[in-house]
Every structure is written in C-alpha cells, then in structure tokens.
Amino acid sequence: NAGVTQTPKFRVLKTGQSMTLLCAQDMNHEYMYWYRQDPGMGLRLIHYSVGEGTTAKGEVPDGYNVSRLKKQNFLLGLESAAPSQTSVYFCASSIMTGYGYTFGSGTRLTVV
Amino acid sequence: GQQLNQSPQSMFIQEGEDVSMNCTSSSIFNTWLWYKQDPGEGPVLLIALYKAGELTSNGRLTAQFGITRKDSFLNISASIPSDVGIYFCAGQRAGGTSYGKLTFGQGTILTVHP
Numbered sequence: 001n002a003g004v005t006q007t008p009k010f011r012v013l014k015t016g017q018s019m020t021l022l023c024a025q026d027m028n029h030e031y032m033y034w035y036r037q038d039p040g041m042g043l044r045l046i047h048y049s050v051g052e053g054t055t056a057k058g059e060v061p062d063g064y065n066v067s068r069l070k071k072q073n074f075l076l077g078l079e080s081a082a083p084s085q086t087s088v089y090f091c092a093s094s095i096m097t098g099y100g101y102t103f104g105s106g107t108r109l110t111v112v
Numbered sequence: 113g114q115q116l117n118q119s120p121q122s123m124f125i126q127e128g129e130d131v132s133m134n135c136t137s138s139s140i141f142n143t144w145l146w147y148k149q150d151p152g153e154g155p156v157l158l159i160a161l162y163k164a165g166e167l168t169s170n171g172r173l174t175a176q177f178g179i180t181r182k183d184s185f186l187n188i189s190a191s192i193p194s195d196v197g198i199y200f201c202a203g204q205r206a207g208g209t210s211y212g213k214l215t216f217g218q219g220t221i222l223t224v225h226p
Binding site: 103 | 116118121145152156160200211212213214217218219
C-alpha cells in the first residue's frame with residue numbers, strides 16, 4: 001500500500017517554463033489537497049478537490065491550476081513559473097471531513 | 113491568511129528533557145491535529161483531538177484540546193534524539209463547506225542534543 005505518491009521529487013525550472021506535478025493515492029480517498037511549504041510559514045493550501053471532476057481554490061491559488069480527472073490522481077500545474085514559486089509542494093488526501101491527512105513525501109521545486 | 117500561532121518557533125533541548133509547545137487561534141476549530149515532519153518527508157499524523165477538553169496520549173506524546181476550542185497543546189516527555197523534526201499543529205472546522213481543509217501553524221523546530 002503506497003499511500004500518497006508524488007512525482008517528481010525534485011525539479012529545477014527556468015522562469016517562464018511550465019510543469020505539472022502529479023499526485024496519486026491508492027486509498028480511495030475523496031478529498032485531495034495541494035499545499036506549499038515555505039520556511040516560517042507552515043503549510044498553505046493552494047487548491048483542493050472534494051471528488052473526481054471537482055476542484056476549488058485554497059489560500060494561495062494564483063499562478064497554479066489543478067485537475068482531478070480520476071479519483072486517484074490530482075495534478076498541479078504551473079503555466080509560467082516564477083521565482084516566488086520556489087517551494088516544497090505537498091499533496092495530501094483525506095477520506096472525509098474530521099479525519100487527518102495522509103501526506104506525500106513532497107516535491108522540491110526551484111525556479112531560477 | 114495564516115490563523116494559527118504556534119510557539120515556540122524553535123527549541124534546543126537535551127536528551128531526556130520534556131518539551132511543550134502550543135497553538136492558539138482567533139477562530140474556533142472542531143478538530144485539532146498534531147503532525148511531525150522529518151527532514152525530506154511529508155508530515156505524519158501524531159495525535160488527533162475531537163472534543164473540547166480532550167486529553168490524548170500516544171506513547172510519550174500528550175496533547176490537549178483547549179476548552180475554548182481556540183488552542184491546543186503538545187507535550188513530549190523524556191525526549192530522545194529521534195524526536196528531532198518539525199512539529200505542526202493544524203485545526204479543522206466542521207460544517208459542509210470545510211471539506212476537510214486544515215489550517216496549519218508555522219511549525220516548531222525541535223533539536224535534541226544527545
């Protein structure tokens with residue numbers, strides 16, 4: 001049972017490039033989330049999904065897009081990367097409200 | 113923006129010492145959670161609290177859900193080197209529009225000297 005798997009683990013982008021981060025979970029969880037972690041700021045919610053085909057904005061959605069075409073996958077896209085998007089990105093899933101998350105191991109993204 | 117204030121921001125302690133950290137909020141939460149993050153990994157759930165006043169233990173860890181529902185505390189007794197990491201509190205609201213979203217504190221970086 002892999003839990004939540006994120007790919008890639010590391011990536012360096014040039015300003016203006018685009019990329020997609022993939023999150024896959026095998027626990028049949030309904031809810032999935034994308035967070036970014038920056039020093040001294042904890043984890044901030046970018047986008048989330050409450051089920052297949054649904055997405056919603058979180059606290060810091062600007063510059064990101066997401067898609068959830070299949071229940072087990074949640075994709076985070078950067079259309080035109082900026083240095084301010086240098087961060088560690090975590091995907092998480094939850095079975096329902098009132099339960100904690102299962103996190104992936106993160107993607108470290110550097111935009112130069 | 114960020115609604116949880118977690119303190120202290122960092123702690124340097126000797127092995128065997130007890131540790132306390134806390135989280136306060138301007139808003140009421142219905143669930144409080146404590147996570148630990150090891151270097152290069154995602155946060156892992158340590159303790160979940162679901163009722164005001166609740167006191168829950170997990171081995172050497174004890175956490176409490178404040179009676180005002182605006183705060184929570186985590187204590188670690190007899191610290192050991194593997195306790196090193198970042199500890200996060202997180203609050204969750206109930207209700208149909210919460211969708212399980214968590215609000216996280218800024219984290220407490222714990223260093224344990226052997």
